[in-house]
Every structure is written in structure tokens, then in C-alpha cells.
Amino acid sequence: MSVPAAVHVLHVLVLGGTTEARRLAESLAGDRSVRVTTSLAGRVAAPRLPPGEVRVGGFGGPEGLAAWMREHDVDALIDATHPFAAAMSRNAAEAAALAHVPLLALRRPGWVAQDGDRWHSTGSLAEAAELLPALGERVFLTTGRMGLAAFAGAALDALWFLVRSVDAPEPPCPARMEVLLDRGPFDLDGERELLRRHRIDVLVTKDSGGDATAPKLTAAREAGIPVVVVRRPPVPEGVPVARTPDEAARWVRRLYASG
Structure with a gap:
């Protein structure tokens, strides 16, 4: 056999x-x-x-x-x-x-800009940080806890940051900062309320793509808020x-x- x-x-x-x-x-x-x-x-x-x-x-x-x-x-x-x-x-x-x-x-x-979006495309977090003083004063930073050092320079000390990440960030961090520990997916109503409650006037994000975190882009478009988008490698x-x-x-x- x-x-x-x-x-x-x-x-x-x-x-x-x-x-x-x-x-x-x-x-x-x-x-x-x-x-x-x-x-x-x-x-x-x-x-x-x-x-x-x-x-x-x-x-x-x-x-x-x-x-x-x-x-x-x-x-x-x-x-x-x-x-x-x-x-x-x-x-x-x-x-x-x-x-x-x-x-x-x-x-x-990756995400694609739609009518009404006020996107500013950059190649790095450092370039995104350079744009911020001309765009707003209250920043919603959704790039994760890694790389916050790019926003910790003295040139940005006048800005206030809402930093959203899954885990708590470690220094160096922006001088004026509130941390929001949360994990997607996020819904549109929640993102609208977050922008309103914190008086956000500029959003920073990486072009991560996908649906889980995309509602923030819609909320920013509706509110007329500029969005700094870091291009993916x-x-x-x-x-x-x-x-x-x-x-x-x-x-x-x-x-x-x-x-």
C-alpha cells in the first residue's frame, strides 16, 4: 500500500x-x-x-x-x-x-482631495510644521505619537496642539499640547464635535488612506479648515x-x- x-x-x-x-x-x-x-x-x-x-x-x-x-x-x-x-x-x-x-x-x-478641500501637500512632518504658523493657531495633529519632535520647536510655541494617538506620546512634544488617546474607526459626527469643541483651525495628517480615519477630512472640509497632508513614501x-x-x-x- x-x-x-x-x-x-x-x-x-x-x-x-x-x-x-x-x-x-x-x-x-x-x-x-x-x-x-x-x-x-x-x-x-x-x-x-x-x-x-x-x-x-x-x-x-x-x-x-x-x-x-x-x-x-x-x-x-x-x-x-x-x-x-x-x-x-x-x-x-x-x-x-x-x-x-x-x-x-x-x-x-491614498486619499484623494475633493471639491471644497483646502489641502496643503508636504513631503515630511518637518515641512508640515513649517507651514503651520501661516495656517492656524489651534492644531489637530493626527500623525500618531511617533515624530512629534518635528512640532516641538520654539517656532511653534505659540500654537496649541490636540494630539490624537493610540498610546501616550513621549517627549519631545509640542510646548502647548492636549493628548487624546483613542483608536479608530471614527465617525463623522464625532469628528465634527471634536473640531468644534476644541476650536480647531488647522488639521495635520499623514496620507494613510482607508475609511477608519477619513471622517476627519470630511469634517474639516465642511468647516472650511485647511488640512496639511504628508505624502506617503x-x-x-x-x-x-x-x-x-x-x-x-x-x-x-x-x-x-x-x-
């Missing part, structure tokens, strides 16, 4: 921390031909864990990531990190090349991009089907 050959299970490593990464893991969770490990950076104190295996912490650069993939027989790598995690995306591209593992970037589309050259978790899941299943 012959023994059937073992069926290979495709091991996919997802660099996560985003809603899209979690939804991708959920999409693949019931597929017996796929094993998913999601890696979280560990920067959020209480992350929402996806199904499947989860690891927390860094890899030690691209060489460490490549070594981990070889050690754990990873067949495919998906960079589903935040659109502004440029260093991690570069490490992923280098590690995939070192380990000879196919790489896909999962990136939700490009995906490393040559890396294919999926725009949705379903598209990324199809890429994984095509890999499995191709052997």
Missing part, C-alpha cells in the same frame, strides 16, 4: 500592524493549504491580534529577517505595514532578495502592490497553485 505524499503548506509571513494585515490573515485562516504568521512591531501596547500565528518584535534588520524566513521555511513575504513604515518596507525588500522569497506589498489607496522599486486584502489573498493562492 503506497503512502500518499505530504501536501505542502505554503508558509506566508505577513508584516502586519494594520487593518489590512489582520483582514488578510482572516481571509487565509480557513485555507488548509496556507499557514500564516503575522509579525507585529510591538509599538502598540494592546494590539488587535489576527488569527494564525503571531510574533512580536523586530528581526534585527534585513539580514535578521532573511535569516528568520530561512529558519522557519517561509515561502512568501507580504509587507502589510503602515504606508509610512518606509524603513520596514526597505528591509522587507532587501530581506526577500537575500532569502529568495517572493514579496508583495499590501497598501490601501513610495513602495520600494520593483515590488508588486495589492490594494486590498482580497487581492493579496489571490496572490497567495496563485503562488500555491503554481507550486
